[in-house]
Amino acid sequence: MKESPGVVDLLAVLAYAELSAYARMTEDATTLAPSLADRAALSELAVAEYAHFRLLRDRLAELGADPGEAMAPFVAALDAWHAQTRPADWLQALVKTYVGDGIALDFYREAARHLEPSIGKLVDEVLVDEARSRFAVERVRAGIEADPTAGGRLALWARRLVGEALSQGQQVAAARPELAMLLVESATAGGETSDISRLFATLTEAHNKRMAALGI
Incomplete structure (x- = not known):
């Protein structure tokens, strides 16, 4: 299968997303984690994000792209997303890691569904989030059990996160037509009539x- 011209864009936006996640999770581990055990656990997850960034960076180089130049068009949008959704406490940070990052990564996973197998395999590898999901769900559920009033506050926070994440995704797709085409191809696969709204x-x-899963 011939690679889509949007492949470099997809790998680049994913690479910057992983690099940003590494930086944010490292900061959250230092400033928000309530215990050394939590700090260590989140730091380990951050290291995994950086490893994913390196895989994507190396593949971009193999494709003949300069990783820095390829990521540059996505810096403003992703940095704005993080600035607009800065967590105020530990539980908000965990919900952002699970819910906010989750829907953003689903967006990129959909874009990769019909790419050349080696690219699809790489995307699947860097988007594996079982450890992160398990960690966030366990900690958030424990937090709500300890303080039931936290559930409503976190539900409002999660709704804000999903709205901001979808808005970010739409902006990125609108600014990068070849990346948007990957999404259109995914949405209309199999002869079904569909669109980005679907x-x-x-x-x-x-x-x-x-x-x-979070209980909110």
């Missing part, structure tokens, strides 16, 4: 499942 509905459904 795709975002699918992403929202996945978000609702995460909310249920």
Whole structure:
């Protein structure tokens, strides 16, 4: 299968997303983690994010792209997302890691669905989030059990996160037509009549499942 011209854009936005996640999780571990055990656990997850960044960076180089130049168009949008959704406390940070990052990564996973197998395998590898999900769900559920009033506050926070994440995704797709084409191809695969709105509905459904897992 011939690689889509949007492949470099997809790998680049993922690379910057992983680099940003590494930096944010490292900061959260230092400033928000309530215990040394939590700090260590989140730091380990941050290290995994950086390893994913390196895989994507190396693949970009193999494709003949300069990783820094390839990531540059996505810096403003992703930095704005993080600035607009800065967590105020530990539980908000965990919900952002699970819910906010989750829906953003679902967006990129959909874009990669019909790419050349080696690219799809790489994307799947860097988007594996079982350890992160388990950690966030366990800690958030424990936090709500300890303080039941936290549930409503975190539910409002999660709704804000998903709104900001979907807005960010739409802005990125609008600014990078070749990346948007990957999403259109995914949304209309199999001869079905669909569009980006349908795709975002699918992403929202996945978000609702995460909310249920958190108990909010």
